[in-house]
Amino acid sequence: MNNQYVIGVDFGSDSVRALVVNAQTGEAVGTHVHEYTRWKKGLYCDPATSQFRQHPLDYLEGLTATITGALAQAPAEVRQQVVGISIDTTGSTPCAVDETGLPLALRPDFAENPSGMFILWKDHTANAEAEEINNLAHHWDTDYTKYVGGIYSSEWFWAKMLRTLRVDETIREHAFSWIEHCDWISAVLTGNANPLTLKRSRCAAGHKALWHSEFDGLPSDEFLTKLDPLLSGLRDRLFTDTYTSDQSMGHLSPEWAEKLGLSTNVVIGVGAFDAHMGAIGAEIEPYAFVRIIGTSTCDILMAPNEEIGHRLIRGICGQVDGSVAPGMLGLEAGQSAFGDVYAWFARLITGPVRELLGQDAADTLSQQLIPHLSTQAAKLPVTENDVIALDWINGRRTPDANHTLKAAIAGLNLGTDAPKVFKALVEATAFGSRSIVDRFLEEGVPIKKVIAIGGVAKKSPFVMQTLADVLNKPIQVASADQACALGAAMCAAVAAGVHPTMEAAQRAMGSGFDAEYTPQSDKVVVYEALYKKYLKLGAFVEGH
Structure with a gap:
């Protein structure tokens, strides 16, 4: 051929x-x-x-x-x-x-x-x-x-x-x-x-x-x-x-x-949409939870219509027959800000540098800042007295959309430095992810595996390890650097008649996985307590 x-x-x-x-x-x-x-x-x-x-x-x-x-x-x-x-x-x-x-x-x-x-x-x-x-x-x-x-x-x-x-x-x-x-x-x-x-x-x-x-x-x-x-x-x-x-x-x-x-x-x-074709590129299968992690996140689940189609899942971004693959119910959720949370913090720090020392100094700092903060934050212990933040810096997409909500940081003291705040922001994005996973489970939708794609998934081991610890689930990272474009290519192959189904295109064209993050049991226990504080802070902010 x-x-x-x-x-x-x-x-x-x-x-x-x-x-x-x-x-x-x-x-x-x-x-x-x-x-x-x-x-x-x-x-x-x-x-x-x-x-x-x-x-x-x-x-x-x-x-x-x-x-x-x-x-x-x-x-x-x-x-x-x-x-x-x-x-x-x-x-x-x-x-x-x-x-x-x-x-x-x-x-x-x-x-x-x-x-x-x-x-x-x-x-x-x-x-x-x-x-x-x-x-x-x-x-x-x-x-x-x-x-x-x-x-x-x-x-x-x-x-x-x-x-x-x-x-x-x-x-x-x-x-x-x-x-x-x-x-x-x-x-x-x-x-x-x-x-x-x-x-x-x-x-x-x-x-x-x-x-x-x-x-x-x-x-x-x-x-x-x-x-x-x-x-x-x-x-x-x-x-x-x-x-x-x-x-x-x-x-x-x-x-x-x-x-x-x-x-x-x-x-x-x-x-x-990019997330749905990205899920195809990431070799989604029934009950796999695919996280497209970039400036925001979009989360895609796929399930057989006959098993889940009769349920109405509260507070997500929709359940649509065939939105990912024909014959399957596509379920979407996500966070309005993920990488954007870290980008905001970087701008907060580099803004005065740009004004005082010029563009070149600010550009140099911008390139080094997030990798440096990630390295420093990864060295910090995880304790129940750590700083807690909310990830709603661009409102909340799911669960239960409310784009009027604002972010918050609690637990600061004179010893709080930039790595500690950055660690709290990373944990906040992970806690926001956890609230989505919990909603699916509460609504009777099982999650059998977690797959991640996108720039953050490929470039930020500290973020991905934190996410695995907070979710208490292993996370596989797709090998494809451009999983959304690959998924679009798979869809093109089916539309053009090269492959009879999306599943066949995935089998022929998939690139597998190149990393896996597994939960660290000692941190999982502490994150359970910190997650409860996140929920409590969120309820306070939303209530006021």
């Missing part, structure tokens, strides 16, 4: 990466990473108000740069052997579009308007709208939040859309429909981004847009109009059907085929 190749493209928060993979063996033959130009400059964002927007040009430029860059590393004949491309993105990251599916920010009159750009997952400007959705849903004949843990989040589709329509009259006048990033960028490659006909991701729609077959699709127009008349009639300009990521979105358009140097026979798979 001739070699066949697929390309997985992974759009993250700060950058996009492409991976060219042999679909028979899983061997990577080319990769390229592109940082978003405008995002890197901090354009269109206001962290003080939790506004985070990304310009669609950053996505288009990154798509071209990464695919051509990755192909340039591969042998020349690979271009003729590429059969599929699949895309994963962050989410919920929606954007207002016109009748053709063009994001409004790509029109000259909206080019600098953040409301016409993609609203990144961590944008929390719609906290009030999320609360309104929850209040109405919980008093409606049908509780549309029942399959998303009972709580709708400001990080998700409807809240962001409603907030934007309320605050920007020009968007109200010109937005025909709204599209998730993973749907739009996949559709762009096919040349058909028509919001009424493109294939929408089951993953995005089920976890973030309240789509479910029980509701005949999205929430009713009556519900949406009651929520706000601005939403009246919008349901008909969105979608009814959704598709899993083993299916084809279409074929590569002539325009993009020429731009990328590929054939129009290349199949474009239906898109999905």
